[in-house]
Amino acid sequence: MNVLIIEDERSLAREVDIFLTNNNYVCEVAYNGRTASEKISVNLYDFILIDLGLPDYEGLDLLKEAKASNPEAACIILTARAEVNDRITGLDLGADDYVPKPFSLLELQSRMQAITRRKFGLKHNTVALGDFQINLTERIISYEGNVVTTITKKEFDLIAYMLLHKNRTLTRTQLSEHIWGSVVNDDYDSNYIDAHIKNIRKKLNAFAPPNWLETVRGLGYKIVANN
Amino acid sequence: MKLNTKLTLFNTISKLVIVVLFVLLLPLLITKINLGYTDSKLIEQKEKVLQIVKTLGIGNYITDGESYGSYTLLKEEYISLDEVAADEYLDTILNERRIVEGDTIEYRILSHTFKVNKKNYLLEVGKSVSTLDDTSGPLQNIAFQVLVSMILLTILADQVYSNYVLRPLRQIIRTKLNSSRFPYTDSYRKVRTSTADFQYLDISIHRMMETITDKFQKEREFISNASHELMTPISILQTKIENMFVEEDIADDLKVRLLEMQRILNRLKSITKTLLLISQIENEQFLKEDEVNLNEMLHDVQDEISIRLEQKEITCNINVPADVALQKVNKFLLFNLLFNLINNAIKYNHEGGSINITAQKNTANLILNIADTGIGIAADELPYIFNRFKKLKRSLQQDSFGLGLPIVKSIADFHRIQIEVSSEKDKGSVFSLIIPAAILKG
Known part of the structure; x- marks a missing residue:
C-alpha cells in the first residue's frame, strides 16, 4: 500500500518512513506543504498522513486537496495541536482518524490496519493461533467452535494488538499505552499488564495451553504466528 | 465589627465622657463664675457707698462715732461702716464666718478702708455664700438632661451620615470582593462615590484583580505552549526508540536499556499530556454537551x-x-x-x-x-x-x-x-x- 507522509520534522518523518517500510508499506515523504500538494495532485495513495502544523501550509487545506484528488485515500491527521476544535474540524472534513502527538508507531499502524479493515474489507478476519481462532471483527476468541466467554474486553484488546504486531516483542509500556492511552492518569509505571497476561493464560489454559503467547524475559510479550 | 458600628460606638462614648466631665466640673465653674459676679457686685456696692459718702458726707451713715450696719431681712447681705484706727489699711475680698444674731453664716466679705476728714473708716460689704451654692444643683441637673438629649440627636445624625458616606465601601466589598469569582473576567464597573479614598480603593482593587488575572492567563498560556512544544520532540524520541527496539543487531542488554528509556520517556509524555489537559480544561477548550x-x-x-x-x-x-x-x-x-x-x-x-x-x-x-x-x-x-x-x-x-x-x-x-x-x-x-x-x- 502507498503511503504519503507529510511531516515537516524530518527526523520524525524518517522514523515513520522506516517503520512503515519495514511493515511492507511503500512510503513517500513530503517535508512541506507545497511538495505535498504537488504529490497529492500527481500520485494516488492509499494512506495520507498529514501533520497539521506545517510552516508553509494550512494542514486542513491540504486535507481538502487530498480528499479532492485522492478520494479513495484514508487520511490520518497527526498533530501536536490536540485541540478539540481541530479534531472536530478534521473529522468533519473527512479525515479517517486523528492521532495526537506524541504517538506510538505501533498505535499508528494499528489505526491504519483498523481503517483498512473498515474501508477495504479484510478477507481474513479470522486468524488461527494454535488451536484457537481469533475473530477480529466480532472480537471473539474461540476454541474448536466454542467461544471463550471469560475473556474480557481489555484482554481481547491485548491479544488483538499483539496479533496485529505478531512476532514482535511488545513492551509493557507499549501495551499499557494501547489499552489505557485514553485515560489521563497519575501512574507512570504499569505492571498491570503482567496481571492481564496471567489472566489471559489462565482462561485459555482451560481449553489448551496458549503456547503462541510468549514472555520475552526482561522485555515484554509477543505472539508467535507463522501465517 | 463593622466600620459603621465602630464609628457610632466611638462617637457615643467620647461624647458621653465629655458630657459627664462637663457636668462634674459644672459646680466648680458655677462657683467660679458666681464668685466673679459676687465680687464685682460687692465692688459696685462699695463704689456706690463711697460715692454717697463723697457727695452726702460720712454723716449720712455715721454720726457721733457710732458705727453703721444694715442687713437684709434674711441676712443674705449686709453693709457695715465703722471708724477704725488711723494706721489700719485693708482692701480685700475674703470668705469669713460671722455670727449674726446667734447664726453662724459664711459671707463673702469686701473690706475696704478709706479716709474722710482725717478719720479712718472701714467699709464691709458681705454676701452670704450659701445663696451661691444653692443654684449649682438644679443647674447641673438641667445641663445633664439637655446635653444627653443633644448627644442622642447627634448620634442619630452621625449614624445617618456615616451610613450614607460608607455606602460606596459596602458596595465595593459586596460587588468586588464577595461576589467575584476567580479568574475575574467581569469588565470594570466604577463604584459611584465622591470620597477620594474610596475611589482610590476601588481602582486599586480593580488594578490588582487585573494583574492577577493577567499573570494567571500568562501562566496558562505558558503551560499550554510549553507542553505543545514538547510533544514533537517526545514524538521523535518515542518513534526512534520503537524503531531501534526491533533492529535485529541490537543485543538484549541494550534492549533492556532501550526499554528503560521508553519507560522514562513515557513518564515525560504522561506529565506533558496531563499538563496540557489541565491547561486545555482551564482554557475551556472542552465542550459540555x-x-x-x-x-x-x-x-x-x-x-x-x-x-x-x-x-x-x-x-x-x-x-x-x-x-x-x-x-x-x-x-x-x-x-x-x-x-x-x-x-x-x-x-x-x-x-x-x-x-x-x-x-x-x-x-x-x-x-x-x-x-x-x-x-x-x-x-x-x-x-x-x-x-x-x-x-x-x-x-x-x-x-x-x-x-x-x-x-x-x-x-x-x-x-x-x-x-x-x-x-x-x-x-x-x-x-x-x-x-x-x-x-x-x-
Whole structure:
C-alpha cells in the first residue's frame, strides 16, 4: 500500500518512513506543504498522513486537496495541536482518524490496519493461533467452535494488538499505552499488564495451553504466528 | 465589627465622657463664675457707698462715732461702716464666718478702708455664700438632661451620615470582593462615590484583580505552549526508540536499556499530556454537551480499572441510583475525574480493603461520596493535596508524579462541582463531589 507522509520534522518523518517500510508499506515523504500538494495532485495513495502544523501550509487545506484528488485515500491527521476544535474540524472534513502527538508507531499502524479493515474489507478476519481462532471483527476468541466467554474486553484488546504486531516483542509500556492511552492518569509505571497476561493464560489454559503467547524475559510479550 | 458600628460606638462614648466631665466640673465653674459676679457686685456696692459718702458726707451713715450696719431681712447681705484706727489699711475680698444674731453664716466679705476728714473708716460689704451654692444643683441637673438629649440627636445624625458616606465601601466589598469569582473576567464597573479614598480603593482593587488575572492567563498560556512544544520532540524520541527496539543487531542488554528509556520517556509524555489537559480544561477548550448516567459511568470506570482492584483484592461497592443522570457535561473529562479518584482509592488502600461509592440526593445538589479504607491523608497535608507536583508523604511510596488530584480538581472546577475531602490517618479518606442541580438531569 502507498503511503504519503507529510511531516515537516524530518527526523520524525524518517522514523515513520522506516517503520512503515519495514511493515511492507511503500512510503513517500513530503517535508512541506507545497511538495505535498504537488504529490497529492500527481500520485494516488492509499494512506495520507498529514501533520497539521506545517510552516508553509494550512494542514486542513491540504486535507481538502487530498480528499479532492485522492478520494479513495484514508487520511490520518497527526498533530501536536490536540485541540478539540481541530479534531472536530478534521473529522468533519473527512479525515479517517486523528492521532495526537506524541504517538506510538505501533498505535499508528494499528489505526491504519483498523481503517483498512473498515474501508477495504479484510478477507481474513479470522486468524488461527494454535488451536484457537481469533475473530477480529466480532472480537471473539474461540476454541474448536466454542467461544471463550471469560475473556474480557481489555484482554481481547491485548491479544488483538499483539496479533496485529505478531512476532514482535511488545513492551509493557507499549501495551499499557494501547489499552489505557485514553485515560489521563497519575501512574507512570504499569505492571498491570503482567496481571492481564496471567489472566489471559489462565482462561485459555482451560481449553489448551496458549503456547503462541510468549514472555520475552526482561522485555515484554509477543505472539508467535507463522501465517 | 463593622466600620459603621465602630464609628457610632466611638462617637457615643467620647461624647458621653465629655458630657459627664462637663457636668462634674459644672459646680466648680458655677462657683467660679458666681464668685466673679459676687465680687464685682460687692465692688459696685462699695463704689456706690463711697460715692454717697463723697457727695452726702460720712454723716449720712455715721454720726457721733457710732458705727453703721444694715442687713437684709434674711441676712443674705449686709453693709457695715465703722471708724477704725488711723494706721489700719485693708482692701480685700475674703470668705469669713460671722455670727449674726446667734447664726453662724459664711459671707463673702469686701473690706475696704478709706479716709474722710482725717478719720479712718472701714467699709464691709458681705454676701452670704450659701445663696451661691444653692443654684449649682438644679443647674447641673438641667445641663445633664439637655446635653444627653443633644448627644442622642447627634448620634442619630452621625449614624445617618456615616451610613450614607460608607455606602460606596459596602458596595465595593459586596460587588468586588464577595461576589467575584476567580479568574475575574467581569469588565470594570466604577463604584459611584465622591470620597477620594474610596475611589482610590476601588481602582486599586480593580488594578490588582487585573494583574492577577493577567499573570494567571500568562501562566496558562505558558503551560499550554510549553507542553505543545514538547510533544514533537517526545514524538521523535518515542518513534526512534520503537524503531531501534526491533533492529535485529541490537543485543538484549541494550534492549533492556532501550526499554528503560521508553519507560522514562513515557513518564515525560504522561506529565506533558496531563499538563496540557489541565491547561486545555482551564482554557475551556472542552465542550459540555454530553449526558451521562452516573451509575453506568461508575461501572465503566470499574471495568476499566478492574485489574487493579483484583490485584489488591479490593471490593468496590457502587450504591448509586440507576436513574441519576448528568447533563451539560463532558463525558471524557468526567470519566477521567472518576477514574483518578477511584484509582487513588485503590492506590492508597490496604490489600483486601474496600471502596464504597454512595450518592446522597438533596434539593440543591447531589453528593457523590467515594470512601476508601486506606491509609488516609495526614491532617497537615490535606490543604495541599490538589497542588500540582506536590509530593505528599503517602504518594512517595507510589509511582505517581503528583498530578492525579490536580486533574480531578480542574475537571471538577470546569463543571462547577465542589470537592470536599475528609480523612483520618490509617482509617481512610472520603472524597465528596458536590454536583450542582444545574448539571443534574431531571
